Amino acid sequence: MSRDGWLSDRYSAEYTGGFLFITDRSSGADHIVRIINGRGQCVTRGQFRSSIKSHGFDRACETFCRLSAKFETPSTGGKNAH
Numbered sequence: 256m257s258r259d260g261w262l263s264d265r266y267s268a269e270y271t272g273g274f275l276f277i278t279d280r281s282s283g284a285d286h287i288v289r290i291i292n293g294r295g296q297c298v299t300r301g302q303f304r305s306s307i308k309s310h311g312f313d314r315a316c317e318t319f320c321r322l323s324a325k326f327e328t329p330s331t332g333g334k335n336a337h
Contacts, residue, residue, distance in 0.1 A: 259300065261307070266316040273297045276317050278321070286323035 259270040268277045277289040290299045306315035 261312055263312050263316075265313050268303075268312075268319075270300045270317060273299065275299050275303055277320055278319070279316075282287060285321075286320045288319045288323045289331065290322070 261268045266277055266281055268275060270276075273289055277286040277288065278284070279286075286322060288299060288300055288303075289297065292298045303315060303319060306318060310318075
């Protein structure tokens, strides 16, 4: 399994197993990104590296955080609780 890691004062990022894991070091927020092209190939690492090269690491992280999957914790109360 291939593993790459990057670090700045603002973000830490690790690519492993086809997924990019980004942590915002100031807020502690975690983000998970995986990009698949039209042929079903994982292009996450290549796109992230290209973004770092053209815009820098922090800007690449900002962009990929916006692309990340959104998770919500189920409510433990309220009118929709079961």
